[in-house]
Amino acid sequence: MTYSTLTTETVETSQKSGRENATIDMVILHHSATTNTDQVLQMMTSGSRRVSANYVVKDRRIVGVVPEEWRAWTSGGTTDGGKGAAFDRRAITFEIQNASNGGSWPVSAESHESVAQLVADFHRRYGVKLDRDHIVGHRELYTRWGASYATACPGGLEMDAIVKRAAELVAGGTPAPAAKPATPAKSSAPAFPLPAGSYFGPKSGPARSVSGYYSHREDLRTFQRQMIARGWTFPRYGADGLYGDELRDNVLAFQREKGLEVDGLVGPATWRAAWTEPVT
Structure with missing residues (x-):
């Protein structure tokens, strides 16, 4: 493709x-x-x-x-x-x-x-x-x-x-900058959409790990689109509503950058940081 x-x-x-x-x-x-x-x-x-x-x-x-x-x-x-x-x-x-x-x-x-x-x-x-x-x-x-x-x-x-x-x-003209937004102000994020104790993670995980595998979840697309707006890229599949390798790798790097727990999972803290942490 x-x-x-x-x-x-x-x-x-x-x-x-x-x-x-x-x-x-x-x-x-x-x-x-x-x-x-x-x-x-x-x-x-x-x-x-x-x-x-x-x-x-x-x-x-x-x-x-x-x-x-x-x-x-x-x-x-x-x-x-x-x-x-x-x-x-x-x-x-x-x-x-x-x-x-x-x-x-x-x-x-x-x-x-x-x-x-x-x-x-x-x-x-x-x-x-x-x-x-x-x-x-x-x-x-x-x-x-x-x-x-x-x-x-x-x-x-x-x-x-x-x-x-x-x-x-x-001819060599300077492209307009790609989708890198202005640094967002500290503001409230959308409410984390999963029940307490659950997170977005791999299909192979426990019951509380929500992968979107069967439904291409719109709430997971929302998170992916917010990451794209921050400048992260998903070149293979885009915002597809699935937890896969591209999302995991971006989340791991994002968590390291923001001093969050580095587990590659999208829980409440990582979700919230995607909206409230400054773009660096």
């Missing part, structure tokens, strides 16, 4: 198909007409609609959904004779969440930057040309090539600005 190293998490779907030996040489950008990333991911993974994308992006959150080896179901149309699907086979596709709903469907500056950095990465890895014939918005498939269907998508996404910024990055 191939995802960009810029990916902050993965939430994979079975809604994909083969590229049929097509060479990746395009990027197709869509907006999702919503501000809610989790809603988009739920739609793509639940099967409620036959739709997916290689990446879902909102600000600095970059979610891998369909590995790059596979074609995502993003741009196909029912009446275009398969032209949209053919474009998807040669493209890496995006669904980008909006900054607000309605109007011009604006997209945040942070989302533009994340997309530009990904496009620059695809240029380096696949040789995707940084021009407006190869970096296109959804509506252009219809207006230029009669593929997909008539649409206002990708809303307020500024396509020319993305291509220009990607070219700057490839």
Whole structure:
């Protein structure tokens, strides 16, 4: 499974198909007409609609959904004779969440930057040309090539600005800093979600060790996302709601850094520190 190293998490779907030996040489950008990333991911993974994308992006959150080896179901149309699907086979596709709903469907500056950095990465890895014939918005498939269907998508996404910024990055421009936030103030953390005596730990542990193995727990995703916001990375699986090697190794390092008990488990003290300790 191939995802960009810029990916902050993965939430994979079975809604994909083969590229049929097509060479990746395009990027197709869509907006999702919503501000809610989790809603988009739920739609793509639940099967409620036959739709997916290689990446879902909102600000600095970059979610891998369909590995790059596979074609995502993003741009196909029912009446275009398969032209949209053919474009998807040669493209890496995006669904980008909006900054607000309605109007011009604006997209945040942070989302533009994340997309530009990904496009620059695809240029380096696949040789995707940084021009407006190869970096296109959804509506252009219809207006230029009669593929997909008539649409206002990708809303307020500024396509020319993305291509220009990607070219700057490839030429050696300084990337905007990755998702490292300002040092948080000492503040209260969300309540620790498990019963007294329980902790997030390996599946092989005792009954009080909660791994998320059977449920991909949302509360464990919350902790993982907070660690990502602090600058820790989960390059293989992202915030997947499971206690595994990536989480254990990050927790061990975090506990050493903050002078906590070093056991690799997420108990109340480690949970609380993820919100209240300064980023160092």
